[in-house]
Amino acid sequence: MKQSNALVEKIFAAADAMNDEMVTRRRDLHKYAEPGWTEFRTAAMVAGELTKLGYAVEAGAAVVKKEAMMGVPSDERLAKEMERAVSEGADPQWVEKMAGGLTGVVGTMKCAGDGPVVALRFDMDALDLMETTDAGHEPLEKGFASVHDWGMHACGHDGHTTIGLAVAKILAELKEELKGTVKMIFQPAEEGVRGAYAMVEAGVVDDADYLLGAHIGMKLPRTGAIAARIYGMLATTKFDANFTGVPAHAGMAPEQGKNALLAAACAALNLHAISRHSGGTSRINVGKLIAGSGRNVIGDKALLQLETRGISTEVNEYVASEAQRIIKAAADMYGVTVDISRAGGAAGAENSPALADALTEHARELGIFSEIVEEPVDFGGSEDCSYFMQRVQNNGGQAAYLNIGAKLAAGHHDAHFTFDEAVLGLSVKVIATSAAGLLNGEIKA
Numbered sequence: 001m002k003q004s005n006a007l008v009e010k011i012f013a014a015a016d017a018m019n020d021e022m023v024t025r026r027r028d029l030h031k032y033a034e035p036g037w038t039e040f041r042t043a044a045m046v047a048g049e050l051t052k053l054g055y056a057v058e059a060g061a062a063v064v065k066k067e068a069m070m071g072v073p074s075d076e077r078l079a080k081e082m083e084r085a086v087s088e089g090a091d092p093q094w095v096e097k098m099a100g101g102l103t104g105v106v107g108t109m110k111c112a113g114d115g116p117v118v119a120l121r122f123d124m125d126a127l128d129l130m131e132t133t134d135a136g137h138e139p140l141e142k143g144f145a146s147v148h149d150w151g152m153h154a155c156g157h158d159g160h161t162t163i164g165l166a167v168a169k170i171l172a173e174l175k176e177e178l179k180g181t182v183k184m185i186f187q188p189a190e191e192g193v194r195g196a197y198a199m200v201e202a203g204v205v206d207d208a209d210y211l212l213g214a215h216i217g218m219k220l221p222r223t224g225a226i227a228a229r230i231y232g233m234l235a236t237t238k239f240d241a242n243f244t245g246v247p248a249h250a251g252m253a254p255e256q257g258k259n260a261l262l263a264a265a266c267a268a269l270n271l272h273a274i275s276r277h278s279g280g281t282s283r284i285n286v287g288k289l290i291a292g293s294g295r296n297v298i299g300d301k302a303l304l305q306l307e308t309r310g311i312s313t314e315v316n317e318y319v320a321s322e323a324q325r326i327i328k329a330a331a332d333m334y335g336v337t338v339d340i341s342r343a344g345g346a347a348g349a350e351n352s353p354a355l356a357d358a359l360t361e362h363a364r365e366l367g368i369f370s371e372i373v374e375e376p377v378d379f380g381g382s383e384d385c386s387y388f389m390q391r392v393q394n395n396g397g398q399a400a401y402l403n404i405g406a407k408l409a410a411g412h413h414d415a416h417f418t419f420d421e422a423v424l425g426l427s428v429k430v431i432a433t434s435a436a437g438l439l440n441g442e443i444k445a
């Protein structure tokens with residue numbers, strides 16, 4: 001059954017009416033960019049807005065499992081960021097609930113009749129990056145460049161948060177015409193793939209029949225394009241390995257030293273020699289190695305930062321477990337100790353085929369996109385929305401991640417990044433109508 005046109009028209013009208021509001025909100029979020037686990041101002045605003053719209057709102061420990069958080073800043077830094085957020089206008093009551101960096105928010109709304117649980121996931125974090133001060137950069141010229149020289153929205157998550165709140169508002173307004181339950185999920189710390197796992201482990205999508213996620217501009221730097229057939233999200237694990245040896249005078253007593261620098265160097269070379277896996281594509285990269293203290297000292301400390309990836313969770317796990325074995329063996333060989341911690345991770349994922357087909361068809365029927373990508377798109381990178389997707393799919397539900405095209409000033413994660421704000425309205429229209437169609441059983445997958 002085709003989706004009721006009357007409902008689609010109402011959603012379009014509501015999205016059009018919100019255009020200025022969305023631009024204002026996106027620019028505000030861009031200006032107060034907050035990297036992973038420090039999204040106190042953003043998350044407090046989201047929690048406040050969802051409450052106003054009538055959602056049952058949970059934030060903090062109820063929706064983020066502390067033990068499953070990865071790559072969390074120091075307690076000292078978090079305390080400082082909480083204060084900073086309040087000084088920038090965040091509601092202290094919400095911020096307090098998020099102490100420790102538990103900056104996830106979930107809003108739940110029961111609609112008029114019985115129907116499925118449709119979860120929509122949006123990420124909120126910025127990057128640890130300083131925004132460019134080059135002339136011609138739109139956020140600078142229009143006065144909304146980041147006021148934090150340690151944070152910049154260079155991936156478009158300011159747009160994602162804005163889109164999520166607009167969708168939340170439209171669905172709340174149409175509640176009486178919808179069935180089932182809407183779950184609006186606002187996730188911290190996507191960058192470095194650190195945040196999703198903790199929300200999934202808190203059980204936020206355990207009851208979901210459908211899960212939708214989206215990214216703007218990714219792979220499609222053209223406003224008006226959309227792709228729903230996505231595969232090849234790589235599973236990944238990020239490790240920090242801290243080697244500790246014993247320092248000694250390199251001339252007078254080298255035999256008394258235990259060389260952490262050499263252990264780390266040995267590990268780095270051998271990590272890149274891990275055998276490939278017949279199960280498919282894999283990657284490994286030692287991206288950073290800091291070691292030693294001075295020319296004439298046996299290096300007693302080393303930090304190695306690496307990541308593994310695989311086409312499936314299984315392939316990645318093979319590379320990740322080999323990596324840990326090699327790091328431990330290198331430490332052993334040089335008689336030093338090593339502490340390995342997980343700094344981030346994502347599952348392998350692909351869109352549920354039937355849902356991807358239904359959403360491709362749905363996007364075409366809306367008539368607002370100038371380019372519907374039919375061919376399956378190889379995502380090629382990692383995105384921790386995959387954890388939500390995997391959990392929902394493992395429970396028998398369906399999940400899809402949309403790539404929504406947007407003209408970009410520069411690539412993602414570039415200090416010159418910004419996107420065409422016309423993507424906000426397009427995204428709200430396709431996501432809100434998709435959610436409504438799934439809730440009402442009009443989009444069948």
Ligand SMILES: [Zn+2]
Nearest residue numbers: 155191412413
């Ligand atoms: Zn990013």
Ligand SMILES: [Zn+2]
Nearest residue numbers: 155156157215
């Ligand atoms: Zn992103």
